[in-house]
Amino acid sequence: xxxxxxxxxKQTLREKSSMFWALCFPLILATLFRFxxxxxxxxxxxxxxxxxxxxxxxxxxxxxxxxxxxxxxxxKTEEMSEEKALKKLAAGEVEGIFYDTKRLAVSSNSIKxxxxxxxxxxxxxxxAMMLDIASKHPERMQDAxxxxxxFTSTTEEVSAGGRSLDxxxxxxxxxxxxxxxxxxxxxxQVMQETRANLAALGARQCISPTHRLKRILAxxxxxxxxxxxxxxVALFYIRFVLKMDFGGNMGGMLLICLMGSLIGVSMGxxxxxxGKMREGAKVGIVLxxxxxxxxxxxxxxxDIKVMAEEAIPWIGRVNPASVIADAFYCLNxxxxxxxxxxxxxxxxxxxxxxxxxxxxFTRRERYDSI
Amino acid sequence: xxxxxxxxxxxxxxxxxxxLNLEVRDGEIFGLLGPNGSGKTTAINCLLALLKFDKGSxxxxxxxxxxxxxxxxxxxGVVMQNVAVxxxxxxxxxxxxxxxxxxxxxxxxxxxxxxxxxxxxxxxxRKMRPKQLSGGLLRRLNxxxxxxxxxxLIVMDEPTVAVDPQSRNKxxxxxxxxxxxxxxxxxxSHYMEEVEQICDRVxxxxxxxxxxxxxxxxxxxxxxxxxxxxxEGILLGEENLQELRELPHVFEIDYRESILVVRCSKAKxxxxxxxxxxxxxxxxxxxxxxELPTLNDVFLEITGKELRD
Numbered sequence: 001x002x003x004x005x006x007x008x009x010k011q012t013l014r015e016k017s018s019m020f021w022a023l024c025f026p027l028i029l030a031t032l033f034r035f036x037x038x039x040x041x042x043x044x045x046x047x048x049x050x051x052x053x054x055x056x057x058x059x060x061x062x063x064x065x066x067x068x069x070x071x072x073x074x075x076k077t078e079e080m081s082e083e084k085a086l087k088k089l090a091a092g093e094v095e096g097i098f099y100d101t102k103r104l105a106v107s108s109n110s111i112k113x114x115x116x117x118x119x120x121x122x123x124x125x126x127x128a129m130m131l132d133i134a135s136k137h138p139e140r141m142q143d144a145x146x147x148x149x150x151f152t153s154t155t156e157e158v159s160a161g162g163r164s165l166d167x168x169x170x171x172x173x174x175x176x177x178x179x180x181x182x183x184x185x186x187x188x189q190v191m192q193e194t195r196a197n198l199a200a201l202g203a204r205q206c207i208s209p210t211h212r213l214k215r216i217l218a219x220x221x222x223x224x225x226x227x228x229x230x231x232x233v234a235l236f237y238i239r240f241v242l243k244m245d246f247g248g249n250m251g252g253m254l255l256i257c258l259m260g261s262l263i264g265v266s267m268g269x270x271x272x273x274x275g276k277m278r279e280g281a282k283v284g285i286v287l288x289x290x291x292x293x294x295x296x297x298x299x300x301x302x303d304i305k306v307m308a309e310e311a312i313p314w315i316g317r318v319n320p321a322s323v324i325a326d327a328f329y330c331l332n333x334x335x336x337x338x339x340x341x342x343x344x345x346x347x348x349x350x351x352x353x354x355x356x357x358x359x360x361f362t363r364r365e366r367y368d369s370i
Numbered sequence: 371x372x373x374x375x376x377x378x379x380x381x382x383x384x385x386x387x388x389x390l391n392l393e394v395r396d397g398e399i400f401g402l403l404g405p406n407g408s409g410k411t412t413a414i415n416c417l418l419a420l421l422k423f424d425k426g427s428x429x430x431x432x433x434x435x436x437x438x439x440x441x442x443x444x445x446x447g448v449v450m451q452n453v454a455v456x457x458x459x460x461x462x463x464x465x466x467x468x469x470x471x472x473x474x475x476x477x478x479x480x481x482x483x484x485x486x487x488x489x490x491x492x493x494x495x496r497k498m499r500p501k502q503l504s505g506g507l508l509r510r511l512n513x514x515x516x517x518x519x520x521x522x523l524i525v526m527d528e529p530t531v532a533v534d535p536q537s538r539n540k541x542x543x544x545x546x547x548x549x550x551x552x553x554x555x556x557x558x559s560h561y562m563e564e565v566e567q568i569c570d571r572v573x574x575x576x577x578x579x580x581x582x583x584x585x586x587x588x589x590x591x592x593x594x595x596x597x598x599x600x601x602e603g604i605l606l607g608e609e610n611l612q613e614l615r616e617l618p619h620v621f622e623i624d625y626r627e628s629i630l631v632v633r634c635s636k637a638k639x640x641x642x643x644x645x646x647x648x649x650x651x652x653x654x655x656x657x658x659x660x661e662l663p664t665l666n667d668v669f670l671e672i673t674g675k676e677l678r679d
Contacts, residue, residue, distance in 0.1 A: 003467075004470075007456075007459065007463065007467045010458065010459065010463065011459060014458040014459075015458055193456075199454070200452040200453070200454035201454045203415075203420055203450060203454065204448060204450055204468065204515070204516070205471065206437075207419075207420065207446065207448050208443060208471035209440040209444040209471070209472060210471045210472075211440070
């Protein structure tokens with residue numbers, strides 16, 4: 001196993017074109033982005049989200065106060081009738097409608113609506129916690145309120161999830177997604193060189209007494225590792241050389257890189273396992289998939305991401321690049337741990353499905369023609 | 371060592387192997403001779419469990435060959451028709467990689483790699499990458515990668531294709547040496563001279579069937595041709611050709627572009643009789659030569675076409 005891994009590592013590191021696309025290209029692109037945006041755009045702060053507030057007779061007073069507290073900071077609230085609010089929502093003049101019954105209506109699945117959702121979710125959870133404390137430990141209520149006050153103060157100062165959204169960041173999140181997904185190229189190469197019907201090298205290895213799955217596992221692990229390092233280098237470069245203030249904790253972002261690399265390489269593996277197409281055709285497929293995927297995640301324009309999510313809401317849930325970018329958003333912008341975890345789980349599940357598909361394609365494979 | 375029985379392989383309507391039967395004995399160099407597309411490589415791929423086949427069975431060293439027959443695979447070395455080495459690894463690393471698929475012990479592996487490098491004469495090219503090697507050296511590296519682990523059965527699928535004569539001789543000598551060290555070799559080629567030169571027994575294959583099998587002498591004795599006489603720079607009329615056809619032991623005459631080719635059955639003085647006839651008729655001629663039958667003649671008589679058609 002170590003023998004296989006050692007040589008795969010040597011081969012991959014010496015494969016200049018593959019290393020250029022997986023390691024150098026994202027760095028070049030990141031540098032170009034940095035120059036293109038200039039320093040000014042990075043100082044742009046997240047604009048206040050316009051929301052309508054609809055009061056009802058059964059409304060919750062505390063929630064009203066919470067919305068008032070948010071007004072002027074991260075929200076721009078306006079009290080109005082439900083009918084008028086719905087019209088404004090349909091016209092896109094407001095991003096959502098908060099009912100004082102702790103309900104939220106949004107028209108699309110955009111980032112802003114996610115922030116509003118997250119805000120409501122945070123409030124509901126805190127309220128439940130306070131009620132729980134009041135019923136079980138009334139003597140600690142004072143401490144809890146104090147802690148809550150501190151929390152409110154924090155959220156008031158730093159906005160929704162704890163961070164301000166730099167509009168340029170969205171490109172860098174998509175770029176990180178691209179860096180991860182470029183693992184599809186070494187992943188594809190692994191399978192090309194492993195299958196007997198695709199290359200003489202594959203045939204020579206299939207004839208050996210080393211179990212095929214052992215070979216695939218060894219080279220895949222090395223490829224995952226190298227791709228993770230490539231993505232991590234891109235992350236460090238953007239964070240510390242280009243001085244982009246991602247803000248989120250580095251460990252969390254590295255975890256995204258790890259899962260992103262996993263899905264990138266897995267994508268290459270599964271494409272490599274399908275059919276007998278020539279390598280050039282398969283490279284074309286993975287290139288198209290990765291670029292479209294990154295485009296929909298906002299690599300070319302953040303508007304594309306928004307438009308895609310409005311037109312096909314589920315696309316953001318299955319598009320690997322969108323999920324990777326979304327995980328970065330969760331960590332850096334709206335500090336939504338639950339959604340961050342969900343993104344990582346989604347990436348893990350998708351990778352698992354792809355690897356399983358690849359396994360089923362190649363298991364006990366004896367080729368119909370070579 | 372190897373028994374292939376009634377093997378049938380179809381690609382759609384095309385029958386690539388048509389009830390192929392072969393037996394390769396321990397310690398011999400067995401040649402599979404046939405034109406391009408005759409089914410040699412398909413037979414080899416089936417033998418190595420790389421390819422599914424529709425019918426029949428393959429046994430190696432008494433055991434059935436399967437994709438997961440790792441104990442059998444351990445004994446087999448393969449030299450593919452296409453060079454199969456890693457471009458990113460140098461000569462030593464390539465041989466070490468492939469040897470490592472068979473041999474786990476590091477010390478033993480190192481010895482085997484050194485032996486393989488010496489065997490193919492690549493001592494001065496250890497650190498070179500495949501792109502830096504000439505075609506002949508590349509073929510030698512390809513062979514080293516296939517035989518480094520000292521297999522008892524070596525399958526060589528046209529290892530001398532596109533190789534210069536010097537390298538080809540070196541490769542053929544190497545194959546003989548491997549055989550002398552105890553390896554059984556299956557050697558496929560469409561070069562009859564190579565097969566005649568190194569193989570103990572030969573199977574002539576076409577359209578996926580074995581047409582004849584035996585030693586080269588046995589194969590040659592199967593055919594009618596005992597001698598082929600060629601006379602260049604000769605002018606003959608139809609009457610002369612007819613008279614030549616009627617000479618004893620002559621069974622076929624081919625005359626075109628002032629070259630006469632006469633095929634005779636096995637007999638003494640065939641050449642003398644023909645030359646006497648020409649002398650008697652005062653017919654002048656240029657170069658004359660007589661050839662004993664080759665495997666190409668065997669193939670020609672059996673199939674009615676040239677081996678290299």
